[in-house]
Amino acid sequence: MVTLTIDGRQVAVPEGTTILEAARRLDIRIPTLCYHPLLRPLGYCRLCLVAVEGAGKPVTACNTPVAEGMVVHTSTPEIEEWRKGIIEMLLSQHPADCLTCEKAGDCDLQDCAYQAGVKGPAWKAEVASLPVLRDNPFIVRDYNKCIVCGRCVRVCLEVQGNAALELVGRGIETKAGTVDPAGLKEAGCVFCGNCLQVCPVGALTERAGEGRGREWELKKVRSICSYCGVGCNLTLYVKDGKVVKVKGYENPEVNNGWLCVKGRFGFDYIHSPDRLTKPLIREGARGSGNFREATWEEALDLVARELREIKESHGPDVLGFLCSAKCTNEENYLLQKLARGVMGTNNVDHCARL
Amino acid sequence: MLSTWRSGSNAYKTSLPPLGGRPLRAFIGWGGIILKDAGVDLLAALKEYYRAVQRESCGRCVPCRVGTKLILQILEKLSEGDQSALRRQLKSIALLVQQGSKCELGQSAAKPALDFLDNFDRLASSAPGEGGPAEYKAVVAAPCMQRCPAHLDIPRYMECTQEVRFREGLDVIRESTALAGVLGRVCVHPCEDHCRRGLVDEPLAIRGIKRFLADYELGRGRRPRLDGARMNGRPPVAVIGAGPAGLSCAYQLARRGYKVTVYEALPVAGGMLAVGIPPYRLPRDILQGEIEAIKELGVDIQYNTRVGREISFKELLQSYRAVFIATGLHESARMGVEGETAGYEGFVPGVKYLRNLNLGLPVPRGKSIAVVGGGNVAMDCARSSVRLGFEEVYLLYRRSRAEMPANECEVRDAEAEGVKFYFQVNPVRIVAEDGKVKGVECVRMELGEPDASGRRRPVPVPGSEFFLSCEVLVPAIGQVADLSFLDGMEGLEVTKGGTLAVDPVTLATKVPGVFAGGDIVLGPRTVVEAVAQGNRAALSIDQYLTSGKVKAGPQDLVDAWLKEFGVFDAVEEVGLPSGWPRKEEKAAPVEERLQDFREVELGFDFDDGVAETARCLRCYRVGLMVF
Numbered sequence A: 001m002v003t004l005t006i007d008g009r010q011v012a013v014p015e016g017t018t019i020l021e022a023a024r025r026l027d028i029r030i031p032t033l034c035y036h037p038l039l040r041p042l043g044y045c046r047l048c049l050v051a052v053e054g055a056g057k058p059v060t061a062c063n064t065p066v067a068e069g070m071v072v073h074t075s076t077p078e079i080e081e082w083r084k085g086i087i088e089m090l091l092s093q094h095p096a097d098c099l100t101c102e103k104a105g106d107c108d109l110q111d112c113a114y115q116a117g118v119k120g121p122a123w124k125a126e127v128a129s130l131p132v133l134r135d136n137p138f139i140v141r142d143y144n145k146c147i148v149c150g151r152c153v154r155v156c157l158e159v160q161g162n163a164a165l166e167l168v169g170r171g172i173e174t175k176a177g178t179v180d181p182a183g184l185k186e187a188g189c190v191f192c193g194n195c196l197q198v199c200p201v202g203a204l205t206e207r208a209g210e211g212r213g214r215e216w217e218l219k220k221v222r223s224i225c226s227y228c229g230v231g232c233n234l235t236l237y238v239k240d241g242k243v244v245k246v247k248g249y250e251n252p253e254v255n256n257g258w259l260c261v262k263g264r265f266g267f268d269y270i271h272s273p274d275r276l277t278k279p280l281i282r283e284g285a286r287g288s289g290n291f292r293e294a295t296w297e298e299a300l301d302l303v304a305r306e307l308r309e310i311k312e313s314h315g316p317d318v319l320g321f322l323c324s325a326k327c328t329n330e331e332n333y334l335l336q337k338l339a340r341g342v343m344g345t346n347n348v349d350h351c352a353r354l
Numbered sequence B: 001m002l003s004t005w006r007s008g009s010n011a012y013k014t015s016l017p018p019l020g021g022r023p024l025r026a027f028i029g030w031g032g033i034i035l036k037d038a039g040v041d042l043l044a045a046l047k048e049y050y051r052a053v054q055r056e057s058c059g060r061c062v063p064c065r066v067g068t069k070l071i072l073q074i075l076e077k078l079s080e081g082d083q084s085a086l087r088r089q090l091k092s093i094a095l096l097v098q099q100g101s102k103c104e105l106g107q108s109a110a111k112p113a114l115d116f117l118d119n120f121d122r123l124a125s126s127a128p129g130e131g132g133p134a135e136y137k138a139v140v141a142a143p144c145m146q147r148c149p150a151h152l153d154i155p156r157y158m159e160c161t162q163e164v165r166f167r168e169g170l171d172v173i174r175e176s177t178a179l180a181g182v183l184g185r186v187c188v189h190p191c192e193d194h195c196r197r198g199l200v201d202e203p204l205a206i207r208g209i210k211r212f213l214a215d216y217e218l219g220r221g222r223r224p225r226l227d228g229a230r231m232n233g234r235p236p237v238a239v240i241g242a243g244p245a246g247l248s249c250a251y252q253l254a255r256r257g258y259k260v261t262v263y264e265a266l267p268v269a270g271g272m273l274a275v276g277i278p279p280y281r282l283p284r285d286i287l288q289g290e291i292e293a294i295k296e297l298g299v300d301i302q303y304n305t306r307v308g309r310e311i312s313f314k315e316l317l318q319s320y321r322a323v324f325i326a327t328g329l330h331e332s333a334r335m336g337v338e339g340e341t342a343g344y345e346g347f348v349p350g351v352k353y354l355r356n357l358n359l360g361l362p363v364p365r366g367k368s369i370a371v372v373g374g375g376n377v378a379m380d381c382a383r384s385s386v387r388l389g390f391e392e393v394y395l396l397y398r399r400s401r402a403e404m405p406a407n408e409c410e411v412r413d414a415e416a417e418g419v420k421f422y423f424q425v426n427p428v429r430i431v432a433e434d435g436k437v438k439g440v441e442c443v444r445m446e447l448g449e450p451d452a453s454g455r456r457r458p459v460p461v462p463g464s465e466f467f468l469s470c471e472v473l474v475p476a477i478g479q480v481a482d483l484s485f486l487d488g489m490e491g492l493e494v495t496k497g498g499t500l501a502v503d504p505v506t507l508a509t510k511v512p513g514v515f516a517g518g519d520i521v522l523g524p525r526t527v528v529e530a531v532a533q534g535n536r537a538a539l540s541i542d543q544y545l546t547s548g549k550v551k552a553g554p555q556d557l558v559d560a561w562l563k564e565f566g567v568f569d570a571v572e573e574v575g576l577p578s579g580w581p582r583k584e585e586k587a588a589p590v591e592e593r594l595q596d597f598r599e600v601e602l603g604f605d606f607d608d609g610v611a612e613t614a615r616c617l618r619c620y621r622v623g624l625m626v627f
């Protein structure tokens, strides 16, 4: 254990703990932008600068490990001045369109500026304006808003293991971008959208959600993804009874907030007019496309009757049962019981095995 | 003359060396401003400086990415007309850049602007443009990188490792050397002596990270892969000797599209890497894998072909338009004691001992062995002997432990492995019976009067002779060259030390088209210096074959300038809190490692390797020369 003093309070933490983590134990809040608890800290944004006694220069709390006897001050007048300066610098490069930004209300930059009391930049940095990229159906990329926190790059590399993104350019022109300038697809992106989930600003946003509701209008509904058996936790963003976008819900037991392309972007079926909501029974010849609506009772009776007939005329082994990972363990158990115990066949399989 | 540049708290730096003979009118950089000519338009030069900083800024942190751009914009405003409000804003932005930037590039880049403001009255009065319009040259330097003889881009491969871009990190290393896995193990890492983190707590494990990257590639089942142009019809070049110098020259020439043939006397390539350094420090599959990658670029190695025996030097000169001599030092220096030339069984010079061991040729065996010498070669002989099963391994050295030229860790490992040290002891006579070594007569040494050079040389203590019994005696007190293959070659000059004389920058000998480098030029030195000279020779040969002339290039001039000016400041106050210890590489426990010649050091695992690089201060500094 290493003992140190933060803002006059002592704390003992395991070796290798960062100053930021140690401060959080004491409920001391240090502002951050590039830091993300699930990604490796790299100290890009410099908002978490703190003063360490005896050192001539401030250090970043997010990636400096504690040392025995360290005395840290997280909020001196000088440091607060610097933090303001950093936010002003970010704003000097940032488009001033918070009014219509998709991220407004959920933007870390807005929050930081608000908390630090920064009204706007004293200077506007001369920087070329970039086209907004819509090279795919899922993610809109407006790198004019990118604050170069590197979170998207890290999540793609560290979580998705994909390395489709990198920081490109030098100096004031530096932005996040794709390893292949042609676009996300060309860079090998699998459209998990996890980059979008961690982007603190409006640089990466959901295409489906564009213009369909502001942060404060959207109702957040916790749910579980129904595509596979992992059971990723989701938050559905709902307006007027319609799902507008989906984000991962940070459940450390399951998916830590990360999702795949289906769970995040494949929700249009929910409100699809083609969706079946009642059982249908075919009328006429196979392939004729004629169905009539039925009740569940009638439909299940029909299935049971037909199954029994097939079994009686051809034997049970012409039947096969395929179950779904979207069902619970108990439901899967029951289905194999039905196959083996009732129908008398061992032809049971499961989609998760395919 | 005006200077704001200080080293630590010392006096202002005023000397401004010329660049390749061309005088500088001013220099703006990480330490401030040195103004020699008051006619320099300082505001214009400062703007140029911050343009250079913006070009180098990696853009990761806000103060440098945005702040240095704002500094530039304010300087532009200032040149339209002075306003004190502008100066106040400039000051607060520059201070934030200095205090808040992530790495040394941004932190140090604020200094010129701050110094300009602090000395505004004196500087603003300088008469702009009087000395005519200025010419500028921007330079980027990092202390570790400048200290590395091969100038590896260390901060960049540190950053690549930190950001888990390992492939790119290896590519950065491979710009300068094909031997990442080799240097990552056996380099003497002079860079670490000039690591600024060392001024705070401990230097970065610069060598260890190189190994980490090379090992990671192998660990993922890949083979070392080098990029380079395939042969493109450029004239063929001959290299004599497949040691690190010869291989590096061949590598860099092959990348430029030359067809290179390497003539190697031994059945293996690698020079001292293959037949000197023992496998427990450098496993042979690592070395051979990297040599294979060089061969895949089209380099042809002719094994068992000693120049001077299988083929004459004259023939090479006739068949090739350029030749690089990198034959190293493969003879042992004589101790000058009685019995040395008698051909006793059990007497074998160190270089030969290791060579035979590595080539699977017979070496004398027995229960006890005495190695003479205090350098790394002596340590290698002693530690190899422990592994061969000698029960008693003695090491005789004529000075004290503190003066041993061997690396401290080598000495420590030798001790841990059971080598017995005799300090301040020198052999005087080899004692033999029936033509077999029985032991060695030694004398104790003490420090005598200072000699002409002021160094106190060890002198024998009269009457202190004693007898040390041993069956094998291995002198390892130095290596010398065998230049007999050059017999009859006119024009090639040999130095007093028995090495080849060359131009220190271009490595050209007096014979046009013939270049030399590595130990054969430097004397017994290091792998990385051999690599550096091999690289430089490739550049010279390329110059020679494309233009017929060989001369110092722009980078040579900048390197020489930076060396004279100084990029590392040993008394600098870095200003960071200390107490972030360096990660230690894993090592095999002594009992295990002595079973055979298995590798002793095991490198970093993933977490430690990546974590170590977080300590790097990324000490790139931008400077602007004003002519």
Ligand SMILES: Cc1cc2nc3c(=O)[nH]c(=O)nc-3n(C[C@H](O)[C@H](O)[C@H](O)COP(=O)(O)OP(=O)(O)OC[C@H]3O[C@@H](n4cnc5c(N)ncnc54)[C@H](O)[C@@H]3O)c2cc1C
Binding pocket: B186, B187, B188, B240, B241, B242, B243, B244, B245, B246, B263, B264, B265, B266, B269, B270, B271, B272, B273, B276, B277, B278, B305, B306, B307, B308, B326, B327, B328, B329, B330, B351, B354, B376, B377, B380, B485, B517, B518, B519, B520, B524, B525, B526, B527, B528, B530
């Ligand atoms: C035992 C030992 C341990 C060392 N340990 C280290 C260490 O840990 N770290 C470090 O940095 N340095 C170390 N060194 C030094 C380092 O190995 C040398 O500085 C380096 O190998 C020199 O490279 P080179 O290419 O100039 O010559 P060499 O490596 O000596 O290679 C020369 C090659 O030329 C061949 N050759 C010679 N004559 C002819 C000829 N006439 N025709 C054809 N081929 C010829 C030789 O067979 C040899 O293969 C060590 C040296 C020794 C001896």
Ligand code: SF4
Binding pocket: A152, A155, A156, A160, A162, A163, A164, A165, A184, A188, A189, A190, A191, A192, A193, A194, A195, A196
């Ligand atoms: S969507 Fe996923 S794979 Fe594509 S860039 Fe973002 S994190 Fe990487």
Ligand code: SF4
Binding pocket: A145, A146, A147, A148, A149, A150, A151, A152, A153, A175, A176, A195, A198, A199, A200, A201, A203, A204
């Ligand atoms: S796109 Fe978003 S997450 Fe990526 S670097 Fe820019 S601001 Fe950060």
Ligand code: SF4
Binding pocket: B056, B057, B058, B059, B060, B061, B062, B064, B065, B101, B102, B103, B104, B105, B106, B107, B618
């Ligand atoms: S070069 Fe260093 S100081 Fe500049 S942006 Fe990059 S990390 Fe920051």
Ligand code: SF4
Binding pocket: B142, B143, B144, B145, B154, B155, B158, B194, B195, B196, B197, B198, B204, B206, B615, B616, B617, B618, B619, B620
């Ligand atoms: S801290 Fe990093 S960049 Fe600086 S000298 Fe050391 S290795 Fe080089």
